[in-house]
Amino acid sequence: MDNIFLLKTGWRSIWRNRRRTLITLSSVAFGLLVSVTFTGSADYAYTNMIDTSATMGFGHVTVAAAGYNRAPSPSLVLSGCDLVLAAAVKSGVRAARLRIVAQAMLAAGGRSSGGEVMGIDPAVETGGFNVFLRDIVRGRMFTPAETRGALVGEVMARRLKLVPGRRLVYTTTDRHGEMVSGVARISGIFRTGVSGVDNGVVVLPLARLRQVLGYGRDEASFAALFLADQRQSRIVRNSLARHFTGIGREILTWRETQADLAGLIAMDRAGNYLMQFLIWLLVAAGIFNTMQMSVMERRRQFGIMQAVGMAPRWIFFLVMAEALWLGVCGLAVGVVVTLPCYLYLRHVGLNLETLIGNDYSAAGVLVDPVLRLRLFPETGLVIVGFLFFIVLAAGVYPGLVAARTRPIAAMRQR
Amino acid sequence: MAVTEMLRMEEVSRIYRRGRLEVRALDRISLALAVGDFAALCGPSGSGKTTILNLVGCLDLPDDGRIFIEGGDIASLSSAALAALRRDRIGFVFQSYNLIPVLTAAENAGFVLELQGRPRAGIRQRVEEVLVEVGLSGLGNRRPDDLSGGQQQRVAIARALAPEPAIILADEPTANVDSATAAGLLDLMERLNAEKGITFLFSTHDERVMQRARRLLHLRDGRLV
Numbered sequence: 001m002d003n004i005f006l007l008k009t010g011w012r013s014i015w016r017n018r019r020r021t022l023i024t025l026s027s028v029a030f031g032l033l034v035s036v037t038f039t040g041s042a043d044y045a046y047t048n049m050i051d052t053s054a055t056m057g058f059g060h061v062t063v064a065a066a067g068y069n070r071a072p073s074p075s076l077v078l079s080g081c082d083l084v085l086a087a088a089v090k091s092g093v094r095a096a097r098l099r100i101v102a103q104a105m106l107a108a109g110g111r112s113s114g115g116e117v118m119g120i121d122p123a124v125e126t127g128g129f130n131v132f133l134r135d136i137v138r139g140r141m142f143t144p145a146e147t148r149g150a151l152v153g154e155v156m157a158r159r160l161k162l163v164p165g166r167r168l169v170y171t172t173t174d175r176h177g178e179m180v181s182g183v184a185r186i187s188g189i190f191r192t193g194v195s196g197v198d199n200g201v202v203v204l205p206l207a208r209l210r211q212v213l214g215y216g217r218d219e220a221s222f223a224a225l226f227l228a229d230q231r232q233s234r235i236v237r238n239s240l241a242r243h244f245t246g247i248g249r250e251i252l253t254w255r256e257t258q259a260d261l262a263g264l265i266a267m268d269r270a271g272n273y274l275m276q277f278l279i280w281l282l283v284a285a286g287i288f289n290t291m292q293m294s295v296m297e298r299r300r301q302f303g304i305m306q307a308v309g310m311a312p313r314w315i316f317f318l319v320m321a322e323a324l325w326l327g328v329c330g331l332a333v334g335v336v337v338t339l340p341c342y343l344y345l346r347h348v349g350l351n352l353e354t355l356i357g358n359d360y361s362a363a364g365v366l367v368d369p370v371l372r373l374r375l376f377p378e379t380g381l382v383i384v385g386f387l388f389f390i391v392l393a394a395g396v397y398p399g400l401v402a403a404r405t406r407p408i409a410a411m412r413q414r
Numbered sequence: 415m416a417v418t419e420m421l422r423m424e425e426v427s428r429i430y431r432r433g434r435l436e437v438r439a440l441d442r443i444s445l446a447l448a449v450g451d452f453a454a455l456c457g458p459s460g461s462g463k464t465t466i467l468n469l470v471g472c473l474d475l476p477d478d479g480r481i482f483i484e485g486g487d488i489a490s491l492s493s494a495a496l497a498a499l500r501r502d503r504i505g506f507v508f509q510s511y512n513l514i515p516v517l518t519a520a521e522n523a524g525f526v527l528e529l530q531g532r533p534r535a536g537i538r539q540r541v542e543e544v545l546v547e548v549g550l551s552g553l554g555n556r557r558p559d560d561l562s563g564g565q566q567q568r569v570a571i572a573r574a575l576a577p578e579p580a581i582i583l584a585d586e587p588t589a590n591v592d593s594a595t596a597a598g599l600l601d602l603m604e605r606l607n608a609e610k611g612i613t614f615l616f617s618t619h620d621e622r623v624m625q626r627a628r629r630l631l632h633l634r635d636g637r638l639v
């Protein structure tokens with residue numbers, strides 16, 4: 001039997017009951033809209049959180065001395081930083097930055113507080129890869145010439161009564177475990193919105209911190225690598241691992257350095273998938289019901305088709321052709337309905353600030369209060385493919401029922 | 415050697431069971447039709463006319479006895495082979511037309527040809543021929559709903575005729591049409607029988623059909639009388 005004839009007959013058959021077909025197409029379209037919205041908002045939120053988290057210090061991929069991630073210490077030093085940066089550039093990273101991090105006691109004007117000092121290179125750092133530069137609310141970033149400049153979080157600045165121009169003393173341990181101190185002058189104050197960060201981080205010039213901690217010119221705590229697409233982190237990690245295998249370095253993705261965030265995302269994603277699965281199940285049940293009804297109403301027709309010589313397998317294929325059309329048309333309607341919503345939510349978004357505020361954070365990362373969508377192309381294809389599969393799957397049993405129609409019994413039906 | 419026997423039934427019985435109830439629809443029926451016969455099964459309702467057509471049309475299997483079509487025992491055929499036999503050698507005309515509502519008259523007429531996988535151009539040409547033969551030239555694009563009962567029955571005949579079957583089984587073909595239309599349909603079937611040598615086997619209550627049939631097979635309570 002000619003496939004075109006089969007498709008033509010299937011196409012006309014689905015329009016025998018126009019209202020029912022339109023309801024079915026609407027349910028497929030609704031499934032697509034819900035899937036795109038759920039997945040798109042999750043992908044946007046996850047990417048946003050991962051990228052923000054990366055700019056807080058570790059990047060999407062981190063190269064450090066072996067054991068640093070498990071027990072960070074100034075004594076675990078990443079050496080050969082120039083080689084690391086060169087290898088990173090070869091691996092296609094967007095940017096690579098060196099960082100020195102140490103726990104410190106911070107004091108100013110008779111007040112003190114525990115926190116963390118982070119050394120960065122002001123000559124190369126930009127707001128795009130460093131949340132502290134991006135979120136300066138008072139003062140400015142220190143220049144390369146200002147060897148004692150410092151950025152401090154807003155909460156800590158308030159507690160220690162720091163303003164730009166004031167002095168800050170930090171005390172920490174150097175690479176040998178000896179107590180060391182340094183003096184910095186506040187050049188700017190940042191506000192990330194994450195209280196733990198705004199109350200605990202002081203950003204200092206990398207070169208100065210090297211001196212204080214006794215690091216060499218080619219040494220740092222770790223190299224933070226930034227990618228254009230966070231989903232490439234495993235590929236880059238594996239690529240770099242080939243360069244540095246067995247030489248006392250560890251190469252980690254954000255999943256390891258930001259384990260809390262990775263766990264939160266994994267849990268949220270599982271919940272998201274479960275919700276979508278339930279919605280898809282409802283969609284599938286609706287389509288199945290429609291197709292089963294359609295088949296039961298046409299038992300006589302299938303009986304006649306068999307009587308005149310149509311093999312049962314072709315009757316099955318005919319019902320599957322109807323399912324195919326329902327899938328194609330449902331997805332086409334779905335795209336027409338979903339695309340404007342997607343584009344609006346992608347470019348404008350839905351401001352949820354009144355519901356969640358503008359300082360909501362999860363796993364130490366500020367969450368964007370504006371709901372936006374970002375659907376990765378491959379994810380979109382998976383959704384479309386899965387919905388299409390569901391519609392086809394919903395047609396299998398009705399197709400088998402139609403194929404098993406006994407002509408004599410069916411033709412007795414009126 | 416040319417096959418002259420179209421159909422042979424030997425001691426065929428068919429029993430319908432519903433729970434403990436058994437209805438003997440056919441009781442050791444034996445009959446034979448030659449190629450080119452124009453025969454009618456007649457008898458009251460429940461006498462077994464449709465059961466014979468179902469068995470001869472390979473839509474049902476006997477409980478006992480054997481059925482031969484063009485010399486071949488249908489009991490030895492698989493369900494796929496039976497479907498192919500129905501498709502290629504047997505034409506059906508039903509009482510209530512039984513056209514496929516989503517297809518046009520031409521597509522209905524060519525439906526079996528599509529099942530046979532014939533080339534599109536060949537199907538188009540053959541359909542045009544059979545529509546002319548049944549007097550429906552120019553109505554090929556109409557859907558069954560847009561045709562009268564007589565026209566729909568002509569489409570059904572065209573569908574049965576298109577693959578050039580050896581036998582056409584017609585179950586009460588004139589039951590749902592007026593006298594003039596019935597006469598026209600019988601003329602058409604007589605002509606096809608005469609010109610193309612197609613064997614016809616009717617089941618009927620209709621006196622007009624019985625008058626035209628060259629062989630009458632009377633049934634009562636599942637037996638030939």
